[in-house]
Amino acid sequence: MLPLHRPANTMRTSFDQLVSSLNACDLRIDTVEQLRTILKQEKTASLPSFINQSYDSLLILEQWAWQLLSEDYRPWTTEYSYLKFFYDLALFNRDMIFNNGDIDIDRKISLLFCVTIDQIDSIFTQIDQINDENDVLIRLLNLSLDNYAYFFYDQPQHQVPAVVDHIDKYIVRKYIMSKEHKFYLAKLHEPKLAKSVFTSKLLFYLVGCTAYTHTYMIRKLLSFPYTAEEMVAFLCDDYLEIIRIHSHAIESWSKEFLACIAQLIGFMSGGFWWKGRQQTQIKKVLPTEQITCSHVEDLIRIIAYKPFYSQTKSARSNDETVLIDSVIMILLIIVQSQNINWFFRSNLFVRDTIIHVAELALNDEVCLCGYCILGETLADDQLKAIKIADNISDYFFRIIEEAWKSLTKIFRQIPLQLLLEGFQILSKNDSIQQRTASSNKLSFFIHMCDQYPIVFDIIWALSFNHDIQQQLRENTPFIHKLTRLSNQATDEQIRKAVDGILWNLQIHQQSHPSTDISSQNTFDIMISYSHKDKSLCKQIYDELTRRNYRVWIDFDQMHGNVMDAMAEAIDRSRTIVICMSEDYRKSNFCRAEAHYAFQQQRHIVPVLMQKQYKPDGWLLFLIGQLLYVDFTKHEFARAMEMFLKELQFTEVYEPSIAPVRPKANVQSEPVGITVAPSVRNISEWTQSEALGWLAERELVQMVRLLAGCNGRSLVYLHNYMKAGGTRQTLSLLQQDSLRLTNQSLSIIELSRFQAAMDEQTEINH
Numbered sequence: 207m208l209p210l211h212r213p214a215n216t217m218r219t220s221f222d223q224l225v226s227s228l229n230a231c232d233l234r235i236d237t238v239e240q241l242r243t244i245l246k247q248e249k250t251a252s253l254p255s256f257i258n259q260s261y262d263s264l265l266i267l268e269q270w271a272w273q274l275l276s277e278d279y280r281p282w283t284t285e286y287s288y289l290k291f292f293y294d295l296a297l298f299n300r301d302m303i304f305n306n307g308d309i310d311i312d313r314k315i316s317l318l319f320c321v322t323i324d325q326i327d328s329i330f331t332q333i334d335q336i337n338d339e340n341d342v343l344i345r346l347l348n349l350s351l352d353n354y355a356y357f358f359y360d361q362p363q364h365q366v367p368a369v370v371d372h373i374d375k376y377i378v379r380k381y382i383m384s385k386e387h388k389f390y391l392a393k394l395h396e397p398k399l400a401k402s403v404f405t406s407k408l409l410f411y412l413v414g415c416t417a418y419t420h421t422y423m424i425r426k427l428l429s430f431p432y433t434a435e436e437m438v439a440f441l442c443d444d445y446l447e448i449i450r451i452h453s454h455a456i457e458s459w460s461k462e463f464l465a466c467i468a469q470l471i472g473f474m475s476g477g478f479w480w481k482g483r484q485q486t487q488i489k490k491v492l493p494t495e496q497i498t499c500s501h502v503e504d505l506i507r508i509i510a511y512k513p514f515y516s517q518t519k520s521a522r523s524n525d526e527t528v529l530i531d532s533v534i535m536i537l538l539i540i541v542q543s544q545n546i547n548w549f550f551r552s553n554l555f556v557r558d559t560i561i562h563v564a565e566l567a568l569n570d571e572v573c574l575c576g577y578c579i580l581g582e583t584l585a586d587d588q589l590k591a592i593k594i595a596d597n598i599s600d601y602f603f604r605i606i607e608e609a610w611k612s613l614t615k616i617f618r619q620i621p622l623q624l625l626l627e628g629f630q631i632l633s634k635n636d637s638i639q640q641r642t643a644s645s646n647k648l649s650f651f652i653h654m655c656d657q658y659p660i661v662f663d664i665i666w667a668l669s670f671n672h673d674i675q676q677q678l679r680e681n682t683p684f685i686h687k688l689t690r691l692s693n694q695a696t697d698e699q700i701r702k703a704v705d706g707i708l709w710n711l712q713i714h715q716q717s718h719p720s721t722d723i724s725s726q727n728t729f730d731i732m733i734s735y736s737h738k739d740k741s742l743c744k745q746i747y748d749e750l751t752r753r754n755y756r757v758w759i760d761f762d763q764m765h766g767n768v769m770d771a772m773a774e775a776i777d778r779s780r781t782i783v784i785c786m787s788e789d790y791r792k793s794n795f796c797r798a799e800a801h802y803a804f805q806q807q808r809h810i811v812p813v814l815m816q817k818q819y820k821p822d823g824w825l826l827f828l829i830g831q832l833l834y835v836d837f838t839k840h841e842f843a844r845a846m847e848m849f850l851k852e853l854q855f856t857e858v859y860e861p862s863i864a865p866v867r868p869k870a871n872v873q874s875e876p877v878g879i880t881v882a883p884s885v886r887n888i889s890e891w892t893q894s895e896a897l898g899w900l901a902e903r904e905l906v907q908m909v910r911l912l913a914g915c916n917g918r919s920l921v922y923l924h925n926y927m928k929a930g931g932t933r934q935t936l937s938l939l940q941q942d943s944l945r946l947t948n949q950s951l952s953i954i955e956l957s958r959f960q961a962a963m964d965e966q967t968e969i970n971h
Contacts, residue, residue: 225263245298254307276325296349339405351414358421381415391444404462416469423476434480442491453504456511468529475535510559520568534575548818550583581632585822595637633667643673662703669710709769729758732779736789739815781809787816830906891917924963
């Protein structure tokens, strides 16, 4: 036997000599034991050096092992030392997979996949003929399939030998889509599972084959025997039932069951996210809101189990990490495909669990998915309340920068395009916008926009923030670039985003004079909506036109300079109907449209289009305390009746509007609201600064009532309120409030306004 601390060079020379004797017919047990000792002593730090120096011998050893298993394996597995050698070789290979040292990836591939097609066919044939559920060959092949799955998840983009594709297709046809697979899954439907249930054959089907097929999905190969939809449909009933039953007793899970359920959930997440894109089959698996919410609760119970946290790794290298990663991925897919954001917002246990997992995760994929879920589901005020927006922003900045610097434009197997799509969603959030501004990350995104057009849309979303607007204005070369693209870009989405950025910056805006709304060229109503809500909006439009309302609506989506077309439509309309939904709030164009209507002091009538949605963020601020008609709560006829009454109420209190003569080079106030510097004299504030000061103090009704006022107007109003009679002042303000906002003025808010004005006046003096 080798001594425990033999010098490395001597040990490697001995290893090469031992391997050279493997073909001898009288292979001694002590030779195998010495090989085992060497393999086990190569630790993380020394492993790259050992592999690089002894690569040829290692390749011979790997080939020799496959040759033995493909022939008559029994003589080599009945002896304990020989059997342990196969286990130790599998563990050595696993260590090699996750070793990030100086090991050439092609060498890893050649060592792992040196089995031939004939050899693997022979092994599969033997397994298919085995009656013993716990035969050692099944266990050994399972170890190799596990290793292959770990490797492919860690390195999905590399070319591999033809034998890999051969194994893929055989496993899918023979094992995954088989009645035997369903038979073994059915065994897990029992709430209490004896250890004897987990035979080597069951684990081969439910762990090894399942994990291997999941990685096939990740590699996005084209020649797949079955579609994702077919495989998901084949397994979904078992998936839902197993999770439903066992998510209530996680503390009783055995190590074997943990491996089974982790790979099952991982497999389904791969099917739901086929070839790197969300698929529609999740809606078939979770067809109703009730089923979806129940399943979310089941999944949340799993990742809320705290003992899992101490076992998770930075790499996807054990069952606990696979489980948490797969569950959080499915939750993200559910959020992005089902309209249940309200459930994540309102259920504190669900929300807090996601926060806990994302904040504590060592694994980047888990952290990424967790933060994306929070960014998708939580309202701006919730992100502020839990003080997590900065963490989310900083995390995305880091991983996007790492992916951008990488030659492959990939971060931990996640393409930069997908990372940007995640941040695109987050960029709609006011807190994320402010963090981007304060972190000076705008220039970084500007550098990427040529290679990744999605960045133009991200910058458009960010440009609703006043500080971002200022940073953009100071970047003269980029402004010139935007101006050129506005005229020359052939990609309609790029041009739309560019025009949106320029609109927010008030650059090259055309004059939009108010139109004489008594003329025949104007509309009674403009419907502002997200195109995902088109069906219900079409119903509303048809009913309004049937009643002889003149309605402007964009069914085919505007082309050309959409911002100017939008402004013209608003200028020519008496009333703007805002069709509120999650998609409306997330739309840059809808935000610009709604802000412009507010700016132009058009009458705004909000209607709710999405069940359970509550206005949040900029949309909540804009509609203030306006009453809205819920088209999801009432039958359409009843909702329409309420809506028509609201329109008629608006018309009763509408002030007379005289024609306004066009002015040359008119520029409207910024789309965003500017916070007024408290040190400047209030009389010098612009209209935008005055509104920003009111908004900062959450004087929502006063923002709407005083929409056209600058700082000097606020001073005059405050002085009038102090000098005039209380009853007369209150009566006049109530009349103005009803006429301009369709609301009674809150006495409490009026008192807060007076107190704030007193405080501000003292500061300025």
